Amino acid sequence: xxxxxxxxxxxxxxxxxxxxxxxxRNALTxxxxxxxxxALETAAAAREIRSVIITGDDRAFSAGADIHEVxxxxxxxxxxEERLAAWxxxxxxxxxxxxxxxxxxxxxxxxxxxxxxxxVAGEGARFGQPEVKIGGMAGDGGTxxxxxxxxxxxxxxxxxxGAPISAAEAKDAxxxxxxxxxxxxxETALDxxxxxxxxxxxxxxxxxxLIRRSDEAGLADGLRCEREALLSVFQSDDRIxxxxxxxxxxxxxxxGC
Numbered sequence: 419x420x421x422x423x424x425x426x427x428x429x430x431x432x433x434x435x436x437x438x439x440x441x442x443r444n445a446l447t448x449x450x451x452x453x454x455x456x457a458l459e460t461a462a463a464a465r466e467i468r469s470v471i472i473t474g475d476d477r478a479f480s481a482g483a484d485i486h487e488v489x490x491x492x493x494x495x496x497x498x499e500e501r502l503a504a505w506x507x508x509x510x511x512x513x514x515x516x517x518x519x520x521x522x523x524x525x526x527x528x529x530x531x532x533x534x535x536x537x538v539a540g541e542g543a544r545f546g547q548p549e550v551k552i553g554g555m556a557g558d559g560g561t562x563x564x565x566x567x568x569x570x571x572x573x574x575x576x577x578x579x580g581a582p583i584s585a586a587e588a589k590d591a592x593x594x595x596x597x598x599x600x601x602x603x604x605e606t607a608l609d610x611x612x613x614x615x616x617x618x619x620x621x622x623x624x625x626x627x628l629i630r631r632s633d634e635a636g637l638a639d640g641l642r643c644e645r646e647a648l649l650s651v652f653q654s655d656d657r658i659x660x661x662x663x664x665x666x667x668x669x670x671x672x673x674g675c
Contacts, residue, residue, distance in 0.1 A: 423453040431468035431615040432608060433461050436475070443481035444474040446526045448501045454530075455504035458511045465674060468619060469611040470511070472534065473518035473604055474527075479543070482525025485552070496557065505558055509533045512623055514614045518607035519543045520600050524582065529558040532567060535626060537593065538607045539585040540600035545593060546582030566633050568593050618656035619674040624648075 426434035435457055437444040454472070461467045474480055488495045495501075508530070517523075517534040524546045531537050531545070539545075547556045547564065555561070556577060565573040568591035576583060585597045598606045614622060624647040631643055651657055655675045663670035 422447070422450050423457060425457060428464070428467050430612050431466065432611040433457075433467045433470045434604070434608070435470060435472045437472070437480055438475075440475055440477065442484060443478040443522060444527070445481050445484040446530070447484045447487050448495070448498060451501055451504045451508075451526075455507040458508060458515075462512055467513070468615040468622075469514040469516065471516045471518050471604070471607045471611055472530070473607070474520065476520050476600065478521040478527070479517065479519040479523040480525075480527025480530060481522045482527050482548070483558075505533075509559075512626070514611065514622060514626060516607045516611055518603045519545075519585075519594070520603050522546075522582075524548055525556070525560075526558050529556065529560045529563065532559065532563040532593070535629070536595050536607075536610060537588075538596045538598065538603055538610065539588060539594040540603045541585055541597060542600050543585040543588070543594075543597075543603075544582040545576075545585075545588045546580065547577050548580040548582070550578065551580040563633075564593075567591075618651075618654075618660055618670070618672050620654040620656045621651050621660075624651050 422437070422439050424436040424438050426436070435454065437446075437450065439445060439450070458470060461470050514536070515534045517531040517537045519531055519537060520540040520543055522544055523531050524544075525548060528545050528547055547560045549555050549557070556564070561577060564577060568576075572591050575581070583591070585594065588594045589597045596606060628643060628647055655673050659672065660670050
């Protein structure tokens with residue numbers, strides 16, 4: 419059976435996952451979502467992996483959910499708790515997750531990108547939630563994440579018209595962090611990941627968790643959690659090593675503790 423999720427060996431602490439369904443523009447089946455969640459679960463437990471990149475191919479990051487599968491399964495596809503649990507597991511991945519997007523990121527593909535901490539887009543990339551065009555609606559978090567990322571007006575335009583936006587528009591709106599030449603997308607994502615990997619794992623994990631919490635909690639609650647996390651980080655071995663390495667003018671040797 420053809421593998422629909424390819425894994426490049428972790429290099430410099432970075433794991434690269436490639437969605438591999440080119441004949442369907444990397445449309446996401448239930449099994450593919452489960453495979454991504456399983457790969458991230460393994461990566462979360464692997465100390466040598468410090469960051470993960472998800473990408474597709476030069477035509478598509480992912481064109482969305484596999485419509486043929488949805489039509490065949492009917493309501494069962496919407497009510498599938500196993501699939502929903504996989505989406506939740508992807509969102510809960512504790513290490514930095516980067517989307518490297520070329521071509522289409524539509525529907526569930528855009529929702530997958532939005533679950534990532536950083537999104538690098540090629541100049542030819544396009545982002546959209548076109549579900550209303552075929553009588554559906556964004557259902558893997560798009561109606562909630564998109565307004566938080568791009569603002570209510572832009573989100574409403576994308577969700578209600580189904581019209582895609584360009585990579586440049588996505589960057590202006592805050593949906594992506596960098597727009598680069600299409601052939602530089604994965605390379606740029608790898609550079610970002612390596613930059614993150616050079617930092618203290620404890621600090622990075624705490625910071626990621628707090629950024630995510632800012633989407634879900636009020637300011638007072640978020641600030642309280644920030645102080646609690648800061649206290650924990652300050653007492654970590656990594657913080658002591660980082661300060662010592664700075665004073666001794668040498669690269670730090672992180673333990674992740």
